[in-house]
Amino acid sequence: MPNPGKTFYVTTPIYYVNDRPHIGHVYTTTLGDVLARYHRLRGDEVFFLTGTDEHAAKVVDAAEERGLTAQAWADQNAAEFEQTFAKLSMTHDDFIRTSQDRHKSRVTQYVKALLDSGDVYLGDYEGWYDAGQEEYIPDNKAQEYDFKSPFNGKPLIRKTEKNYFFRLKEYRQALLDYIEANPGFVQPDSRRNEIIARIADAEDTPISRTGANDWCIRVPGDEDHGIYVWIDALFNYLTTVDTDDRRKFWPCNVHLIAKDILWFHGCIWPAMLMALKKQPGYDWVELPTQVYTHSFWISEGRKMSKTLGNFIDLETIDQYVDQFSLDALRWYLSTQGPLGSTDSDFAKSKFIEVYNSDLANTVGNCASRVTNMIVRYFDGVLPSPGREDQLAKSLRASAEGMYNNVNAMYEKTAIGAANEAALEVVRAIDNYIEQTQPFKLAKDDGQREKLGAILYQCAEALRIASLGLYPTMPLKIQELWKMIDCQYDVENGDLQAWTKWGGLKPGATITKGAVLFPRVQKD
Numbered sequence: 016m017p018n019p020g021k022t023f024y025v026t027t028p029i030y031y032v033n034d035r036p037h038i039g040h041v042y043t044t045t046l047g048d049v050l051a052r053y054h055r056l057r058g059d060e061v062f063f064l065t066g067t068d069e070h071a072a073k074v075v076d077a078a079e080e081r082g083l084t085a086q087a088w089a090d091q092n093a094a095e096f097e098q099t100f101a102k103l104s105m106t107h108d109d110f111i112r113t114s115q116d117r118h119k120s121r122v123t124q125y126v127k128a129l130l131d132s133g134d135v136y137l138g139d140y141e142g143w144y145d146a147g148q149e150e151y152i153p154d155n156k157a158q159e160y161d162f163k164s165p166f167n168g169k170p171l172i173r174k175t176e177k178n179y180f181f182r183l184k185e186y187r188q189a190l191l192d193y194i195e196a197n198p199g200f201v202q203p204d205s206r207r208n209e210i211i212a213r214i215a216d217a218e219d220t221p222i223s224r225t226g227a228n229d230w231c232i233r234v235p236g237d238e239d240h241g242i243y244v245w246i247d248a249l250f251n252y253l254t255t256v257d258t259d260d261r262r263k264f265w266p267c268n269v270h271l272i273a274k275d276i277l278w279f280h281g282c283i284w285p286a287m288l289m290a291l292k293k294q295p296g297y298d299w300v301e302l303p304t305q306v307y308t309h310s311f312w313i314s315e316g317r318k319m320s321k322t323l324g325n326f327i328d329l330e331t332i333d334q335y336v337d338q339f340s341l342d343a344l345r346w347y348l349s350t351q352g353p354l355g356s357t358d359s360d361f362a363k364s365k366f367i368e369v370y371n372s373d374l375a376n377t378v379g380n381c382a383s384r385v386t387n388m389i390v391r392y393f394d395g396v397l398p399s400p401g402r403e404d405q406l407a408k409s410l411r412a413s414a415e416g417m418y419n420n421v422n423a424m425y426e427k428t429a430i431g432a433a434n435e436a437a438l439e440v441v442r443a444i445d446n447y448i449e450q451t452q453p454f455k456l457a458k459d460d461g462q463r464e465k466l467g468a469i470l471y472q473c474a475e476a477l478r479i480a481s482l483g484l485y486p487t488m489p490l491k492i493q494e495l496w497k498m499i500d501c502q503y504d505v506e507n508g509d510l511q512a513w514t515k516w517g518g519l520k521p522g523a524t525i526t527k528g529a530v531l532f533p534r535v536q537k538d
């Protein structure tokens with residue numbers, strides 16, 4: 016392993032089991048998968064976590080409506096998330112469910128430690144609650160929202176109850192100092208500014224609910240209170256790796272989330288970790304390196320909604336995979352998605368445009384051209400590189416520069432830009448072919464050596480580009496590797512060494528293979 020001791024831990028939110036998986040869940044998990052694959056390819060030891068958030072009050076209601084126990088309903092729906100992610104070739108290393116004992120016992124320990132230290136205390140709550148989001152809303156925010164949920168428009172509920180509170184207010188300054196000292200902690204920058212503004216008036220926050228039924232983790236030592244679902248849920252990131260063989264993965268490198276849950280991840284979560292870290296036995300609990308907050312997918316220009324019928328659900332996702340391939344879907348999500356602070360539109364016409372221009376006409380076309388010419392002119396035996404002229408040198412420089420460019424982008428979670436940096440190399444090959452016109456040289460026997468050198472350079476640059484594209488398009492790139500006689504141990508990679516010029520050896524067997532991305536007509 017080229018990066019001994021270097022670990023990379025990436026998480027997605029754990030999804031509510033009441034919903035069926037949709038494009039939003041698939042999006043965040045795809046981003047996690049791309050990062051995980053990239054870091055494995057680099058040689059890091061990776062832990063990629065996703066899962067389900069199960070102790071929401073609405074789970075009990077939904078189960079009752081169906082005459083099921085909450086556990087049975089959660090089992091059924093968690094299985095759907097697991098099956099969906101398996102079908103989409105996600106490579107998570109674990110799938111945490113908050114109803115599992117391994118999670119419940121650890122959460123009980125953490126909350127006990129916070130009760131013992133006085134960071135959690137019993138008090139009275141009177142205020143607003145967004146039942147759909149399972150979220151307590153401060154008075155000023157409730158007013159701003161006109162007492163309706165900003166997410167589903169339903170009226171906020173007035174709650175008066177005895178609650179355990181976390182002393183969030185005491186951590187205000189420490190949080191602000193931490194965020195200032197670590198500008199990469201909340202990304203992108205616009206979200207960092209948003210969270211700084213909100214932390215400035217953070218109040219102590221409820222972490223329990225009363226009237227709890229059996230569907231919760233109890234507050235230790237108090238049978239009347241269940242731990243508030245959000246507090247239970249946030250701890251998943253820690254419970255899953257709080258074992259002797261996994262503690263090395265902490266602190267988490269990237270928590271991937273969307274803007275709807277920034278408050279919990281950018282404020283409450285780090286504050287709870289700060290509190291826990293002070294307790295005996297928890298000095299290893301550092302803060303996560305980054306909370307990366309993407310925006311939302313909308314669909315065909317409008318907010319996704321079941322009533323509008325523009326929801327990108329599992330059936331629609333399947334159709335895209337059948338028509339364009341899974342890797343094409345991953346490409347669209349990774350390069351056109353809402354990684355920044357604006358929402359992105361999932362629209363069929365745009366999908367086809369991007370598919371044709373990036374995949375059919377660029378990656379796929381370049382792979383076909385290069386392999387076809389080597390098969391046609393050299394019987395599929397890779398020729399020798401020969402001498403490099405100026406044009407060849409510049410192609411080589413583009414390929415050799417890719418690793419640093421791609422790496423710098425992945426370090427910033429700029430997944431779209433990382434893909435663009437790899438695609439640049441493919442474009443450089445296309446340019447090189449336009450400039451050197453190998454199909455013309457092929458007509459002249461006296462130019463065989465030159466023709467061979469050009470095709471070697473194209474194939475070698477294509478190999479390097481393919482490594483940069485692999486994390487996003489693992490299946491198609493593996494097909495391409497078969498065509499150019501390459502094999503890589505992608506689980507234990509050495510990307511830096513593999514992207515050095517000269518990996519392809521003259522004499523290698525090049526085959527045509529199937530067209531990677533057939534062109535699609537816009538109808």
Ligand code: ME8
Nearest residue numbers: 028029030031039040043068248249272273311312
């Ligand atoms: O909030 N576009 O779960 P959840 C992009 N259980 N991403 C979207 C999206 C959209 N339109 N809609 C949803 C919860 N997502 C809690 C999390 S974590 C400790 C607990 C994605 O099922 C995005 O990642 O409502 C968002 O943050 C997440 O799904 C919310 O999933």
